Structures are given as structure tokens and as C-alpha cells.
Amino acid sequence: MSDFDHITPFRLVRTIAAAGRGHPAIYLLICEAAVAKLVEADLRVEIDVQLDAPATTEAISELRDKGLPPSGDGSVRLVHIDQWLPKLVDALDRHSPFLVQDGSQLLLLAGDEMAKRIIRRAPNLRNRLTDVFEIEPEYLSGG
Amino acid sequence: MDPAKSPDTVIFDRRQIYRPFLERLNPIALSGSAIQRDLIVTPKFDPRDPEEPPIHEAFASAAELQTGAQMALVGGIGSGKTTALLLTHDRLKRYKDAVNLFIDAVEFTDFSETNPGAMLAAIGLRLFARHRRLLGEPLAPIEEAHKKLHELGLGKTVWYHDEPDDYGGDDGYRVDIPGLMKPRYPQLEERVSEVKDLLGTILLPFLENDRQVTVIVDGLDRLIEPARFREFAEQDLRAVRGLKLTVIVAAPLLLWYDKTRFLQDYFDVVKHIPAAAADPQESVFLKDILKRRGAGQLMNATSLNEICQFSGGVLRDLLALAQSAAQYAYRDAQDRITRKHVQAAVHQLGNRYLAGLGTPQQRLIQRLQKDKRFSILDSTSRELLVNRQVLEYSKGGRDYFKVHPALAEVLPNPA
Numbered sequence: 275m276s277d278f279d280h281i282t283p284f285r286l287v288r289t290i291a292a293a294g295r296g297h298p299a300i301y302l303l304i305c306e307a308a309v310a311k312l313v314e315a316d317l318r319v320e321i322d323v324q325l326d327a328p329a330t331t332e333a334i335s336e337l338r339d340k341g342l343p344p345s346g347d348g349s350v351r352l353v354h355i356d357q358w359l360p361k362l363v364d365a366l367d368r369h370s371p372f373l374v375q376d377g378s379q380l381l382l383l384a385g386d387e388m389a390k391r392i393i394r395r396a397p398n399l400r401n402r403l404t405d406v407f408e409i410e411p412e413y414l415s416g417g
Numbered sequence: 418m419d420p421a422k423s424p425d426t427v428i429f430d431r432r433q434i435y436r437p438f439l440e441r442l443n444p445i446a447l448s449g450s451a452i453q454r455d456l457i458v459t460p461k462f463d464p465r466d467p468e469e470p471p472i473h474e475a476f477a478s479a480a481e482l483q484t485g486a487q488m489a490l491v492g493g494i495g496s497g498k499t500t501a502l503l504l505t506h507d508r509l510k511r512y513k514d515a516v517n518l519f520i521d522a523v524e525f526t527d528f529s530e531t532n533p534g535a536m537l538a539a540i541g542l543r544l545f546a547r548h549r550r551l552l553g554e555p556l557a558p559i560e561e562a563h564k565k566l567h568e569l570g571l572g573k574t575v576w577y578h579d580e581p582d583d584y585g586g587d588d589g590y591r592v593d594i595p596g597l598m599k600p601r602y603p604q605l606e607e608r609v610s611e612v613k614d615l616l617g618t619i620l621l622p623f624l625e626n627d628r629q630v631t632v633i634v635d636g637l638d639r640l641i642e643p644a645r646f647r648e649f650a651e652q653d654l655r656a657v658r659g660l661k662l663t664v665i666v667a668a669p670l671l672l673w674y675d676k677t678r679f680l681q682d683y684f685d686v687v688k689h690i691p692a693a694a695a696d697p698q699e700s701v702f703l704k705d706i707l708k709r710r711g712a713g714q715l716m717n718a719t720s721l722n723e724i725c726q727f728s729g730g731v732l733r734d735l736l737a738l739a740q741s742a743a744q745y746a747y748r749d750a751q752d753r754i755t756r757k758h759v760q761a762a763v764h765q766l767g768n769r770y771l772a773g774l775g776t777p778q779q780r781l782i783q784r785l786q787k788d789k790r791f792s793i794l795d796s797t798s799r800e801l802l803v804n805r806q807v808l809e810y811s812k813g814g815r816d817y818f819k820v821h822p823a824l825a826e827v828l829p830n831p832a
Binding site: 277278279285288289291292293294297298299365367368369372389390391393394397398400401402403404405406 | 431432435436439440443494495523527639733734737740741744747748761764765768769771772773803804805827
């Protein structure tokens with residue numbers, strides 16, 4: 275496991291809410307595959323309750339042909355990096371700030387090894403990440 | 418009625434403490450808005466030489482005095498290149514006859530392949546858009562050049578009634594027989610020459626009206642590999658030489674260390690932004706940046722100094738650390754940022770730099786820490802420099818390297 279701080283969906287969305295909607299942010303969230311669906315579900319609920327904003331969920335394996343265009347609809351975008359696609363990671367590296375320049379938030383969800391590969395391959399993206407956390411569902415957090 | 422919910426009760430909202438601060442710090446936000454909101458601390462001198470004017474002043478003066486000059490700005494990720502270019506853009510506005518274009522490379526390339534001529538097309542299209550406003554209705558040849566440039570740059574759709582004929586008569590075909598001499602720069606590709614001529618046509622009325630035209634191109638430094646950048650320079654930049662069009666570009670850091678001295682030979686002016694200060698902890702510049710964004714109201718001098726120190730002088734890391742510390746304080750339900758929050762932010766940043774570091778990289782880092790030895794010649798070292806795990810500093814004209822202090826903080830002890 276990584277040494278990044280742990281966070282729960284509630285606390286993460288609370289942080290986003292503190293900065294305010296319209297404050298562009300890109301988070302890399304490290305999450306074990308076994309609980310990824312639970313984390314996704316928790317995030318969607320928190321985004322709905324705390325931000326009153328729509329959330330879209332996409333898997334990178336489904337985006338391979340169409341890339342990752344900016345959403346432009348003000349939604350919080352949750353992208354599950356479930357497959358290693360170097361070209362898409364390169365594109366993220368070069369264009370990440372433009373994906374959120376409309377003030378939206380991009381949450382990249384990846385397993386531990388995948389997250390390390392992304393960080394290693396994409397220095398521009400790493401430098402522009404708002405933060406990196408290990409995220410776990412509420413029921414595991416003991417909080 | 419519950420007194421806590423009476424209309425007169427002022428509900429304390431901690432978000433209002435941190436939200437404006439976070440808004441002023443966001444390292445993802447585009448630098449242009451930071452300049453408009455007067456959040457930028459303008460450097461007072463060249464970061465490599467305190468006797469020289471700041472980079473934006475040097476670039477602006479050169480653009481004003483040497484029409485057609487080509488200039489490059491080199492620096493690592495997050496070093497403040499975009500800000501320096503935007504300050505240059507801002508400075509150039511001091512003369513009314515100046516026509517200044519600021520173009521991000523994403524306007525003309527997705528970087529997945531080299532597309533020579535694309536930058537020229539983007540410049541031509543942007544320049545044409547200024548024509549009507551600055552010079553009135555364009556003449557027919559300029560309209561025509563714009564139409565062709567638009568087609569070349571953005572493509573066109575052609576409808577055929579029949580399949581195009583592959584065997585279109587005996588028009589002959591072209592065979593290029595290489596000569597003995599190898600030119601220093603490769604020949605301009607045919608389409609680049611064509612785009613150059615069209616750009617020249619669009620540019621002409623500006624020059625005839627004594628307009629000083631400067632194009633600033635940001636983002637080409639994302640072509641991290643020097644060879645890829647050179648392809649651009651050898652085609653697009655060389656094509657505009659002689660057109661009296663001044664160009665300032667951001668170039669990848671590794672070119673600064675390129676043995677062929679391509680940058681120095683190719684560009685008229687080259688500037689390098691190293692990490693911001695030889696001793697970040699003492700840097701007034703770094704502290705001023707944080708204070709301008711409101712850090713003085715939320716943390717004491719010790720915390721402010723620590724953020725400066727652990728940023729390593731990388732401007733984007735400076736903002737990221739302050740932002741992260743503020744978020745820790747908020748999640749901790751505290752009204753001020755304390756040392757504990759700064760340390761947590763430093764560890765987070767350090768872990769980002771640590772993630773993915775293999776044994777060979779760690780060995781080089783340990784050698785740099787222990788023996789102060791670091792050679793830019795091997796690929797692993799270059800990777801560490803590009804990835805900002807190792808930072809380049811400059812003092813008294815001498816370059817030297819140090820491990821990013823946030824990374825140094827989390828590095829495991831050598832076995």
C-alpha cells in the first residue's frame with residue numbers, strides 16, 4: 275500500500291465543498307478493486323448531498339476510442355482507471371488542466387500499482403493534481 | 418423556538434475562512450486570471466542573474482527592439498514559465514501599435530504526432546482574426562490567403578462524383594535525389610512552405626502599418642523529449658525567420674542541458690527559470706507570493722517559512738503546499754493553519770514524488786544527497802530532473818542540483 279493519507283468519500287467531498295463549486299480540482303484516489311464500487315457509490319451520494327451536483331462515472335476502458343473530452347456541464351466527473359492505456363495517460367498528462375478549466379472537478383480512481391504508474395509516467399499531471407489520497411468506503415473508516 | 422435556529426443567530430461558517438484563500442491558490446487555475454486579479458508577484462530580476470532584468474522585461478525589450486527575434490524560455494514543470502510568458506504579454510501592451518498573440522500549443526496539436534506547419538496555421542488564423550478590428554476590412558488577396566490557410570489548418574470536405582483516379586495521366590512524378598551535403602536543418606516540408614507564404618500574406622498589412630507583431634507560444638515544453646521539440650523548431654520556427662514576426666516559445670527543460678547547444682545556436686535569446694531561489698527558506702520572493710494570496714492571515718511566520726522551504730522553490734509546489742495545508746486545517750476543524758497541517762501537506766507532496774521511484778532512481782538520489790554528485794548524462798538522471806524529484810538551482814552563474822526537499826523528507830533510510 276502507498277503512504278498517502280487516507281480519506282473517506284465524506285471528507286473528500288467536504289474538502290471540495292469547502293473550496294466551492296467552480297474551483298477546478300483533480301484528485302487521484304487510490305482504491306483497492308474490491309471496494310471500488312462501494313467508494314464510487316459513496317462518492318455519488320456525497321456529491322449529491324453536499325454539492326448538490328450531478329456526478330458522472332466513466333471507466334477508462336470504455337473511453338479508449340473517444341478519449342476524455344471536457345464535460346462542460348458542471349458535473350463532478352469520476353473516472354475509474356481500470357486499464358493501463360499509455361496513450362490516454364499521456365493525453366491526460368498534457369491536457370489535464372484543460373479538462374477542468376470550466377471549474378469542474380475530476381476524480382481519478384485507480385488501484386495502488388496503477389496510480390504509481392500514472393504518477394511515474396505523467397509528471398505534468400502529477401504536478402497539477404490537487405492531491406492524492408487512499409480512499410476507502412465509510413464503513414471501513416471507523417468514523 | 419430553538420434559540421440556536423433563531424433568525425438572529427450568526428452561524429459560523431469555516432468555509433468562508435478558507436474558500437477565498439483556496440481560490441487564490443489553486444495551482445490548476447490558469448495563470449491569466451491570477452494576473453488579472455493582481456495575484457502575481459512580479460520578479461525583480463532574472464532568476465539566474467540578479468544583475469539582469471526579469472525575464473518578462475528582457476523578452477519584451479527584445480521583442481520591441483529586434484523585430485523577428487526568436488526567443489525561448491526553458492524551465493521545469495511548475496517553475497513559472499506560463500506566468501513569465503503572460504507577464505511578457507502584458508508588458509508588450511505598453512505600445513499601442515503592438516499586436517500580441519498568446520497561443521497555447523493545444524490549439525494546434527494534441528502532441529500525439531508532430532504536425533509541421535500547424536503552428537504557423539494557428540498564428541495566421543489568429544492574426545487574421547485581428548485584421549478587421551485593427552486594420553479594417555481585409556483586401557481580397559488576404560481573404561483568399563485566409564481561406565486557404567483555414568483549409569490547410571483545419572481541413573476541408575470535398576465531394577467527388579466519382580472515385581478519384583489514381584492514374585491521372587502522365588503528369589510525371591517527383592523523385593528527390595539526395596545531395597552530398599547534409600544541411601544543418603532539414604528542408605522545409607512542402608506544406609510548411611505553403612503555410613508560410615499564406616501567413617506572410619496575412620502578416621503583410623500589419624507590417625505595412627508599422628505594427629509590431631509578437632507571438633507567444635506556450636505549452637511546447639510539454640514535448641518533453643528534446644528531439645520532438647526540435648522537429649517543431651526546425652520546421653515552423655525556421656519558416657518564420659525573415660517574416661519580421663517575433664516569436665517567444667516555452668521549451669522543454671532538457672534542451673537546456675542538450676550537448677548540441679541547439680537552444681543557444683537556434684534562438685536569439687534564451688532564458689532559463691531554475692527553481693526559484695538558492696535558499697527557498699530565505700526567499701523574500703516566495704514569501705511575498707504566499708502573502709499576496711493571503712497566507713499571512715492564516716498561518717504564522719514559521720509555517721510560512723516551512724512551506725517556502727519544502728516547496729524547493731518550485732512555484733506550483735509552493736501553491737500546492739499552501740493549498741493542501743489549508744485543506745488539512747479545514748478538515749481538522751481549525752481556524753488557522755498550524756505546523757501540523759504544513760507537515761502533513763509536505764508528506765503528501767513528498768509521497769507524490771516518491772511514488773514510482775525504483776531502486777536505480779533511489780540510488781542516484783542517495784548519491785546526490787551523500788556525495789553531491791549528479792550527472793545529467795544518463796537517462797535515469799534526466800528522468801529525475803524532468804519529474805522534479807531533483808531540482809536544478811543556479812547561483813553565481815553555477816548550476817547545481819538538489820533532491821526536492823519534500824521528497825527528501827519522506828525518503829526511506831538507505832539499508
